[in-house]
Amino acid sequence: MIAPQFPVDEEQRLASVRSYNLLDTLPEKDFDNITSLVASICDVPISLVTLVDADRNFLKSYYGLNFNESPRNISFCGHAILEDSSIFIVEDARKDPRFMNNPLVKDMQAIFYAGVRLINSDGYPLGTLCVFDTKPRTLTKSQKNALISMAYQVVNLFEARKRNRMLMAVQQELEDKNEELKNFAGIVSHDMKMPLANMIITSDMLRSKYASLLDKQGNEYLEYIKQSSFTLSEYITGLLEHYESDNTASLTDEIFDSNDLLEEIIELLNINIDCEINLPEQNIEMQANRAALEQIILNLVGNCLKYNDKERIKIDIECTEERGFYHFSISDNGMGIQKNKLSAIFDLFVTTGILDRNGKKGNGIGLSTVKKLVTKLGGEIEVSSKLGKGTTFQFSIKKK
Structure with a gap:
């Protein structure tokens, strides 16, 4: 048996794998449907969606198995992600130096393997969509094409979940910022209402008591202060109503x-x-x-x-x-x-x-x-x- 080597850009590849937040997650119907379909198309007992982690092969979907991870050093997928070919095939693992005496071959009778790399938008192989059989065999051209096409769909699911997660994070951040803004607007607006009311009252008091001592321009200045205070007060009232509209809309x-x-x-x-x-x-x-x-x-x-x-x-x-x-x-x-x-x-x-x-x-x-x-x-x-x-x-x- 020969353990798979690490890609030259392994650090960046691992960062990409972990950016999808799929490691150690529960099975999902979307992925399970794909592995079930692929197993049927290829007429094999086992089909997997794998993610190659630092020291393990995590099985995001596993059709025909009852475990969700295996050591990377014995994995077929560890070898598959190193190959540039569109599909990596091992027709009889018992005759391949890389897999002779491999525990998966000896204990599980994993004789035949075919895997397609799951390459993300940055060009990193995250894992594989693969199939196993307990006997030597080959795949037809249509089976190979189906496996390649379904691998493409798996990557699309990966990307869609990543985008959705990012959008949800952005949405939550916007909601938090909006809530902060609403609170800030409410506090500032309420705190400004009283000083503005005092300005309006004070301008009226000044004009009432000292109007005869002021010239025309002085009285105009007082009126300007009053009207400006009213304008700002109306602005603040409108701002409060705008940010309170969510509460208003939720009333019975x-x-x-x-x-x-x-x-x-x-x-x-x-x-x-x-x-x-x-x-x-x-x-x-x-x-x-x-x-x-x-x-x-x-x-x-x-x-x-x-x-x-x-x-x-x-x-x-x-x-x-x-x-x-x-x-x-x-x-x-x-x-x-x-x-x-x-x-x-x-x-x-x-x-x-x-x-x-x-x-x-x-x-x-x-x-x-x-x-x-x-x-x-x-x-x-x-x-x-x-x-x-x-x-x-x-x-x-x-x-x-």
Whole structure:
């Protein structure tokens, strides 16, 4: 018997083998199906998927055996990974100097062997897809081709599992980072709310007490401080709502009437300008996440009011139920949105650049939060608009 030598790049090869995290793992149906199929095609009693480790041959799948590893120094696969041929065949191991007196030949009657190297994308042989028989024999051309083809599929499974594992690790890292960001945003936002409120109150107190001592420019500065504080406070509120949207979307569903919800939202908006809001003619009994839906509609109707330059604002709201979804449409006669801005309107921190009716610029948080909530509720949202004419938002949420 001759023990197999080590490849010249053994250190790198072993690193590749271990990068797949398959050593010492349990059998898997995908691999077992392949070894079972190969055994049938080649008409042999034993078929294996092996990984050649530093000092052992680990059997990821073993058809016809009841153990999952053997010493590397007696393995046929240790020799097979050294060969450049497409398939390594030993027709009668009893006559081959490399395998004479090999315990596998003597004790298991491993007489015939055929193995195809499992070569990964970096060119390293990780192990083999191989078959054994207890008698001397040959393989037909079609059997050889099948063995080579199935080895290719084994490598594909290796690579797919490695990619999936890496993607899961990246996903977990992103989730951890997002959670850290949410916590950071929550802490910072809450900590900033009180100082901003103090700035607003202080600016009012200064103007009330010292307005007569300040010139026009001084009073304008105080007003600027107050309005800037309000803007930053609104930004922080929007940021908190965005990062709390996951919690909002997970709240328990309720049963309620669609028009009751819409009327409550209109009251919350406390509209003090000339505005006509047309509610749906049909009142629908809904079962959905009321809090999330309220936040969605409150944001969209709020935008209809803010981004409207008409003397009389008109808002039309429609609500229907169809094929397991609630469908909403909210249209206005406002400023409209540029066509080249529509594709990015729901991206976080993206704004149209248009000032609202009070001369303020949006922060790009509200519509991103709306899109996030709609998606979490199993629906979709889209927007259409004509500049100077108005905008229509249409969204759906899944019926529970």
